[in-house]
Amino acid sequence: MSSWQAERDSNDIVWLTVDKPGGSANVLSKEVLEDLDAQLAQLEARLPAGVVVRSGKPSGFIAGADIREFTTLTDLDGAYELVRRGQRVLDRLEALPCPTVAIIQGFALGGGLEVALACRYRIGVDNGKLSLGLPEVNLGIHPGFGGTVRSVRLLGVEQAMPIMLTGRPVRGEKALEIGLIDRLTPEDRAEETARELIARRPSPHQPGLRATLLSLAPVRGFVAGRLRAQVARKARREHYPAPYAMVELWEKYGAKDDAAYEAEARSIAKLFLSDTARGLIRVFFLQDKLKGLAGGAKANIRNVHVVGAGVMGGDIAAWSALRGFNVTLQDREDKYVQPAMARGRALFEKKLHDDKSRTAATERLRADVAGDGVAEADIIVEAIFENLEAKQQLYAKIEPRMKPGAILATNTSSIVLETLNAQLSNRGHFVGLHFFNPVAQMPLIEVIATEQTDEQSTLQAIAFARRLDKLPLPCRSSPGFLVNRVLVPYLHEAMRAINEGIPMRTVDAAAEGFGMPMGPIELVDTVGLDVAQHVGEIVTKAMSREPADDTRLKALIADGKLGRKSGQGFYVWQDGKAIKPDAGNAVVPADLEDRLILALVNECVACLREKVVADGELLDAGVIFGTGFAPFRGGPLNYARHAGIDNMLKRLSTLEQRYGSRFRADPGWDLLRNQSAP
Numbered sequence: 001m002s003s004w005q006a007e008r009d010s011n012d013i014v015w016l017t018v019d020k021p022g023g024s025a026n027v028l029s030k031e032v033l034e035d036l037d038a039q040l041a042q043l044e045a046r047l048p049a050g051v052v053v054r055s056g057k058p059s060g061f062i063a064g065a066d067i068r069e070f071t072t073l074t075d076l077d078g079a080y081e082l083v084r085r086g087q088r089v090l091d092r093l094e095a096l097p098c099p100t101v102a103i104i105q106g107f108a109l110g111g112g113l114e115v116a117l118a119c120r121y122r123i124g125v126d127n128g129k130l131s132l133g134l135p136e137v138n139l140g141i142h143p144g145f146g147g148t149v150r151s152v153r154l155l156g157v158e159q160a161m162p163i164m165l166t167g168r169p170v171r172g173e174k175a176l177e178i179g180l181i182d183r184l185t186p187e188d189r190a191e192e193t194a195r196e197l198i199a200r201r202p203s204p205h206q207p208g209l210r211a212t213l214l215s216l217a218p219v220r221g222f223v224a225g226r227l228r229a230q231v232a233r234k235a236r237r238e239h240y241p242a243p244y245a246m247v248e249l250w251e252k253y254g255a256k257d258d259a260a261y262e263a264e265a266r267s268i269a270k271l272f273l274s275d276t277a278r279g280l281i282r283v284f285f286l287q288d289k290l291k292g293l294a295g296g297a298k299a300n301i302r303n304v305h306v307v308g309a310g311v312m313g314g315d316i317a318a319w320s321a322l323r324g325f326n327v328t329l330q331d332r333e334d335k336y337v338q339p340a341m342a343r344g345r346a347l348f349e350k351k352l353h354d355d356k357s358r359t360a361a362t363e364r365l366r367a368d369v370a371g372d373g374v375a376e377a378d379i380i381v382e383a384i385f386e387n388l389e390a391k392q393q394l395y396a397k398i399e400p401r402m403k404p405g406a407i408l409a410t411n412t413s414s415i416v417l418e419t420l421n422a423q424l425s426n427r428g429h430f431v432g433l434h435f436f437n438p439v440a441q442m443p444l445i446e447v448i449a450t451e452q453t454d455e456q457s458t459l460q461a462i463a464f465a466r467r468l469d470k471l472p473l474p475c476r477s478s479p480g481f482l483v484n485r486v487l488v489p490y491l492h493e494a495m496r497a498i499n500e501g502i503p504m505r506t507v508d509a510a511a512e513g514f515g516m517p518m519g520p521i522e523l524v525d526t527v528g529l530d531v532a533q534h535v536g537e538i539v540t541k542a543m544s545r546e547p548a549d550d551t552r553l554k555a556l557i558a559d560g561k562l563g564r565k566s567g568q569g570f571y572v573w574q575d576g577k578a579i580k581p582d583a584g585n586a587v588v589p590a591d592l593e594d595r596l597i598l599a600l601v602n603e604c605v606a607c608l609r610e611k612v613v614a615d616g617e618l619l620d621a622g623v624i625f626g627t628g629f630a631p632f633r634g635g636p637l638n639y640a641r642h643a644g645i646d647n648m649l650k651r652l653s654t655l656e657q658r659y660g661s662r663f664r665a666d667p668g669w670d671l672l673r674n675q676s677a678p
Contacts, residue, residue: 003032004039005056012049013198019056026057028086028111028145029066037089040096047098050198052191053119054103060129061104062112067139070272070281079269086111086145087261090118094150099201101194105187107131109169114143117150120204121197124172124181125190128353132180133169139284140277140632142246144268152255155179156211161227161250165243171353179205215254224251239515239632242271275642279634286621286635290471299463301407302326305368305377307394311565312411313383314340315439318347321365323468328366328373337367347440374401379464381433383411386534391415392423399424407457409433413531414484414538417450417477428454431461434481435470436626437527444625445470450477473622475613479542480535482612482619483626486636487523488539489662490600491532492548494520497592499549503583504570510592515630520596521570522578525563529556529570546662594651595659600629602652602666604636609668616675637672645673 003020016039020026043051055061065086073079093100093115102108102116105125113132116122124130134143134151142148142164151160159178163170176184182205185193214223224247231243245267253260271277302325306317309331317329321344331337348361366373374380380398384390391410402408409431410420421430432448445465449458458474465472475481480488497507498521508519524532533553540547556562556569563569564576571578589595604619613619620635633639640648648669655663 002038003035006039006042008048011195013195014043014048014051016051016053017056018053018062024057025059025063026055026061026112027063027066028115030069030082030085032066033086033089037092040089040092043096044092047096050099050101050194051096051119052101052103052194052198053093053115055105058106060106060112060131061102061108062115063107064110064112064135065145067281067284070139070141070277073272076269076273079272080265083144083265083268087265090114090145091261094118094146099198101197103190103194104130104132104181105190107133107169109133110136110143110147111145114145114147114150117147117154121183121194121202122181123183123185123190123193123197124175125187126172126184127187128172130172130175130184131169132175133167134164135167135169137165137167137240137242137246138280140240140242140274140280141268141271142242142249142264144264146261146264148246148249148264149253149255149260152215152250154205154207156207157214157223157250157255158211159207161246164246165227165231179207215256217254220251220254224248236515239630240276241274242276245271276632279632279638282620282634282638283624283631286617286624287471289617290473290621290625291466293472293474294459294463294466297459297463299460299467301378301460301464301467303373303377303379304328305330305371305373305380306383307331307371307380307398308383308385308411309337309340310383310385312435312437312439313381314343315347315437316381316383316411316435318344318365319439319468321361322347322351324364325467326364326366328368328377330368330371330373332369334367334369337369341365341367351440371398371401374398375403377402377406379407379409379460381409381411383435386412386415386538388415388419391420395420395424399426402429405429407431407460409461411435414480414535416479416542417448417453421450421452427452429457431457432475432477432481433461433465434483436483442626443471444483444622445472446475446481446483446622446626447472448475448477448481471621471625473613473618473626475622476611478610478612480539482607482622484535485539485543485607485612486600486603486623487627488536489545489603490596491520491524492536492540493595493599494524495548495550495553497595498570499552502589502592503581503586505580505583506586506588507592507596508580509583510588511596514593514597515632517628522580524553525569525571525573525578527563528565529553529561529563533557591655591658594655595663598648598652598655598663600627601636601640601648602663605640605668605672606666608637609666609671616672640672645669 001021005017007015018026100119101121102119103123106129108116134147136142172184175181183193227247237244304320304325304327306313307330309329317327321327344365348358352358407429417432421427434446436442447461462472494507498504504521508521511519561568564573567573616637620637623629623636649665652663652665
């Protein structure tokens with residue numbers, strides 16, 4: 001069955017509808033492109049008055065290329081040919097001598113937007129869901145079906161390049177403003193608008209004189225230098241080559257002539273085979289795996305009650321209200337709840353784009369000092385401070401008031417659930433939902449179950465996480481679960497390094513050089529020194545590990561210097577950014593990166609052996625989305641396999657001889673060696 005259906009109406013307009021069989025979204029697989037090519041051949045043979053390209057799926061226009069096909073590429077020639085075939089099809093669409101119009105509802109991403117760019121006109125359906133983007137950079141590549149050329153021709157380099165370099169989507173009004181779409185119209189007027197454009201044939205959008213001047217060869221070098229500097233502030237070339245490749249394509253070819261398309265194909269073919277692309281494509285599939293863990297389970301949850309209006313509890317409550325839940329927020333006194341309510345209103349202002357939606361979200365979030373919401377709640381989330389006795393006392397008050405079937409969830413970051421649930425009469429409804437700070441930005445939620453937790457409660461918790469638009473990671477109840485467990489030795493090693501006199505900036509730079517989004521010292525400041533110390537103590541004690549020397553950490557905490565939230569910790573913080581002193585002429589120890597990273601990776605191997613999560617893919621996903629572990633490396637276990645198990649063991653042995661037993665290789669390395677890479 002063809003993915004494209006063509007209908008010619010009485011006005012000789014062909015309505016070309018893409019509806020790929022067997023999926024909820026359209027993707028540009030090899031077969032879909034071949035089907036489009038065949039349809040275009042028929043249109044050339046009998047030219048219509050106009051062509052309208054649209055989607056037959058309610059989910060959106062076209063999500064992009066079929067990423068699974070990328071994983072089959074093994075050589076440059078094969079990668080180049082795959083891209084050139086796609087380019088030729090879209091060249092054929094662009095070359096049709098009649099007007100062509102793309103009607104875009106929902107998303108048009110990557111190759112999907114490239115199809116739309118090959119049309120003369122683009123209509124966006126104004127339903128609040130319009131999202132247009134070229135996110136290929138997130139996969140370690142760049143647009144390959146002509147997008148690096150057509151986007152710049154249409155918008156100019158100043159508008160087009162940020163779309164490609166950041167991968168962030170463009171919404172309706174902004175897309176209209178910059179010329180990415182020609183019309184923004186209600187859904188019931190989209191077909192009428194398409195007919196109007198075909199009949200009137202207005203001049204296509206042009207980017208303007210400034211864009212023309214910036215595209216001149218003598219000017220491009222200056223602009224490209226500025227773009228490279230912007231990219232360098234976000235990503236290193238050796239880690240993320242794709243954004244630099246995009247800038248260089250434009251600098252050399254100016255989005256002009258056939259040579260620009262040829263160069264685009266050669267460039268992306270090379271990127272396809274890079275370690276970065278393979279790592280980031282793996283991350284894409286890991287994310288899909290987490291999204292699919294709920295299966296077909298539906299969260300039968302409407303009412304959420306959160307106890308604890310501190311930073312975590314308040315932000316969990318606000319995010320739940322943002323995602324459509326009715327939320328009650330409880331704390332000891334109203335004065336503790338109101339700051340959280342204010343943060344919630346600020347979140348709604350930022351995330352929601354119309355007054356009606358903001359008002360509705362605000363009404364869904366209610367202060368509830370008396371705790372009346374417990375009786376109606378489908379899930380109660382406890383987010384008070386990390387103290388076993390305090391949590392158990394709270395549960396004793398809450399559990400008798402819960403309705404049948406309701407779930408009691410704890411946001412504990414480190415305490416094993418078997419100790420928390422010891423006094424509950426119904427342990428089957430007790431789960432852990434460990435959110436990460438900041439809630440609005442961190443995508444992961446660890447979903448923790450004990451042997452007593454009933455399967456339905458676990459499935460409901462996973463489905464709830466998905467309805468929050470978060471990635472659920474099922475974990476076994478164990479000290480620190482996964483993310484904090486693997487972070488503790490990493491952060492402790494950083495503490496040891498600065499106690500040895502290595503400058504903080506040097507320690508952070510070593511981790512950043514590996515690819516971490518921030519160094520461990522900055523991470524401690526971001527998490528909060530008090531939180532980091534408390535979690536570290538719990539995990540270290542539970543695992544019977546040698547504690548790190550935290551004298552310096554305790555001194556800062558005693559002085560009220562808790563990190564970012566107090567304006568000073570290890571670093572001084574201004575406008576949300578750490579002010580890092582220069583490391584001077586400090587000598588960077590050759591083994592510093594290994595000390596930090598292998599401490600974390602070795603702990604990951606231990607977690608794999610102990611089955612803290614079900615398999616290595618989930619472990620890699622959890623550490624990437626929970627700690628920010630260098631995404632382009634595809635996860636800590638993937639990094640270890642790529643570096644070579646024997647090589648990793650040799651490096652650990654060297655560190656053990658130099659620094660002691662904390663670097664002794666976990667027995668799980670043999671398990672990892674015997675597992676094939678997924």
